[in-house]
Amino acid sequence: MRTAVNGILLLHYQWLAPNAATISEHVRAFERHSRFKVWALNTELGFPSALDGLEFRVIVLHYSMFGWVPFHIPERFLRYVESSRSSRRIAFFQDECRYWPERTGLIQRCGVECVYTLVEPAQFAATYRRYSPAPKLIYTLPGYVSEDLVQAARRLGRPSAERTIDIGYRGRQLPFVYGKGSQEKHGIGLRFRELAEGLGLALDITSDEERRLYGDRYYEFLANCRAVLGVEAGVSIFDIDDVVWREYARLRAQRPHLSFEEASATLLGRYEDNIYYRTISPRHFEAAAFRVCQILFEGRYSGILQPMVHYIPLQKDFANFAEVIRLFRDAGRREALTENAYRDLIASGRYSYRRFIEGFDQELLAAGLTPEIPAGQVQEVSRLLERGRAGRQLRAQIASVRYRPFPGRRLIRRLAGPALERLRQVRGEHA
Numbered sequence: 001m002r003t004a005v006n007g008i009l010l011l012h013y014q015w016l017a018p019n020a021a022t023i024s025e026h027v028r029a030f031e032r033h034s035r036f037k038v039w040a041l042n043t044e045l046g047f048p049s050a051l052d053g054l055e056f057r058v059i060v061l062h063y064s065m066f067g068w069v070p071f072h073i074p075e076r077f078l079r080y081v082e083s084s085r086s087s088r089r090i091a092f093f094q095d096e097c098r099y100w101p102e103r104t105g106l107i108q109r110c111g112v113e114c115v116y117t118l119v120e121p122a123q124f125a126a127t128y129r130r131y132s133p134a135p136k137l138i139y140t141l142p143g144y145v146s147e148d149l150v151q152a153a154r155r156l157g158r159p160s161a162e163r164t165i166d167i168g169y170r171g172r173q174l175p176f177v178y179g180k181g182s183q184e185k186h187g188i189g190l191r192f193r194e195l196a197e198g199l200g201l202a203l204d205i206t207s208d209e210e211r212r213l214y215g216d217r218y219y220e221f222l223a224n225c226r227a228v229l230g231v232e233a234g235v236s237i238f239d240i241d242d243v244v245w246r247e248y249a250r251l252r253a254q255r256p257h258l259s260f261e262e263a264s265a266t267l268l269g270r271y272e273d274n275i276y277y278r279t280i281s282p283r284h285f286e287a288a289a290f291r292v293c294q295i296l297f298e299g300r301y302s303g304i305l306q307p308m309v310h311y312i313p314l315q316k317d318f319a320n321f322a323e324v325i326r327l328f329r330d331a332g333r334r335e336a337l338t339e340n341a342y343r344d345l346i347a348s349g350r351y352s353y354r355r356f357i358e359g360f361d362q363e364l365l366a367a368g369l370t371p372e373i374p375a376g377q378v379q380e381v382s383r384l385l386e387r388g389r390a391g392r393q394l395r396a397q398i399a400s401v402r403y404r405p406f407p408g409r410r411l412i413r414r415l416a417g418p419a420l421e422r423l424r425q426v427r428g429e430h431a
Contacts, residue, residue: 002116004086005381006373009054011081012062013072014042021215022282023064024397026147029353030060035361035371037378039385045178047076057369059087059112063094071101075271081110088367091134092116094142096127097178097277098239101430104132116140118234123275138363140322141283141302142233144353145289145346152216153289153346154225160291160331165193165203167295167328170218170407171207172281176233176263177248179272181236183260184297184316188229192295195321205229205400222286227293227328230283230311232301237268238275280304287390288341293334294323304351411415 012027030038037056041048044064059081065072081089091112093103094121107115114136119127124137169189174182188207196203204225213221222228239245244267251267252258258266280302287294294311305314312327314320328334345351361371 001382002053005054005056005178006370007039007378007381008034008058008060009056009087010038010040010060010062011043011065011073011077012040013044013065015044021148021218024142025353026143027062027064027269028148029144029146029357030360033354033357036364037367037371037373041385043073043077045389047080048385048388050387051080054116054384055084056087059084059089059366061089061091061106061112063092066093066099066103066106067095069099071102071106073106078106078110080407085111085372088113088364088369090114090116092140097235097237098242098245100131100240100242102105107134108133114138118142118277119171120276126275127238130240141351141354142279143285144356145285146353147350149286149289150346150368152219153223153291156216156219157290158223160226160334162228163224164203165192165204165225167203167205169205169228169229170212170221170368171229172209172212173207176258176260176268177237177239177245179237179268180236180264181232181234181278184231188231188297188314191318192229193323195318196325199325199326217270219286219290222290222292225292227295227312228283228287228336229314230281230287230294230296232278232297232299233281233283234278236273236278238272239271240275244271258329259395285345287335288338288345291338291342294327294341295328304345306340308337310337310344312337 008030010027010030012023014023014027014252027040031040041051061073061081081087089110089112091107091110091114093115096103096117106112112134115128115132115134116138117128117140119137119139121137121139128134128137169192171185171189173186176183186207189207193203193205205219221268237244247267248263251263255262264272278299283293284296284301284305288310294305295314296305296311298307298313305311312324314324349355
């Protein structure tokens with residue numbers, strides 16, 4: 001017999017190494033802002049033995065566990081969620097462009113009743129309604145504005161005249177199989193840097209994985225930029241039938257040095273834009289908070305960002321590059337755009353985590369749940385879940401050595417580059 005707990009169990013995954021703040025901010029938002037008591041458990045630390053004796057009113061499966069397969073939710077956690085028949089089970093998904101057999105299998109096995117998704121409602125019928133019995137779908141964004149972000153901008157921000165980088169960017173190279181949309185993340189920086197050479201601009205633009213920045217280091221970088229480049233998050237090939245990756249793997253095995261143009265002409269082109277899966281990114285909220293002018297590829301940006309209101313639009317063929325540079329050099333124009341973005345995205349509170357969690361709580365209240373919890377139960381449940389944590393964390397810390405920097409790591413990565421690339425093509429990277 002399990003003890004009933006009128007609260008939320010939030011299962012998430014976070015490796016014990018430097019990473020982007022967006023995952024931890026999303027998790028902390030539930031703990032900070034929900035009217036319901038929330039217990040967050042990182043599956044990287046292992047299964048607390050006391051969990052088997054507890055039955056939470058709500059179980060939330062966080063998107064951080066589902067970036068690639070095998071999912072970062074060990075079998076023991078799966079069995080626990082599956083057996084929690086009286087719990088309302090909710091899943092948050094991102095990176096939904098592949099792993100549909102595994103994703104829908106998990107929805108069915110765990111009895112998920114509600115899915116928060118980056119898929120827009122117009123695409124529900126072609127995705128979740130086609131393959132999943134999930135009765136309720138709620139459209140969400142990949143991230144919102146946290147109090148930590150706003151405070152960091154106040155702490156680290158500086159006037160535009162004191163910044164030493166004119167235009168900055170940190171992108172990444174994604175596998176070709178995600179389509180043209182995914183290549184924009186790398187391509188915008190590469191082409192912009194080529195065209196801007198000799199214009200007298202101070203640039204800090206790279207897609208080198210080794211030069212990615214996290215936490216305050218990224219915020220310090222932002223605070224030192226007058227403008228940043230950007231693209232919509234998401235991809236342009238959505239592998240809903242789980243066939244594109246298999247076909248692409250066979251193609252790469254036959255032609256390992258295939259260019260993107262060749263891959264597109266041979267295979268990928270027929271799948272481009274099959275299901276719309278683009279969205280505004282947390283990076284856009286971060287730039288707005290730091291009052292950094294955004295130079296963005298033209299796009300929808302979830303209907304939130306408007307060209308020449310919040311950002312300078314850059315055509316994807318760079319045909320208007322000269323006009324973009326002219327607009328960037330106009331300090332008054334830059335200030336107007338950054339102030340508009342700060343007003344509408346940050347100061348308005350419309351896209352804050354507090355507002356997002358208010359909506360989440362309303363869904364629970366509408367389902368008949370109440371946040372009241374018996375006196376003393378919070379402390380008792382917390383004590384039970386903390387039992388054995390030190391040992392579990394030590395084991396996880398030892399295992400995390402594989403993520404951490406060490407002397408010679410860069411050389412090893414360079415020598416192992418081809419093997420790592422093949423692994424990425426099989427496993428995939430976050431889109």
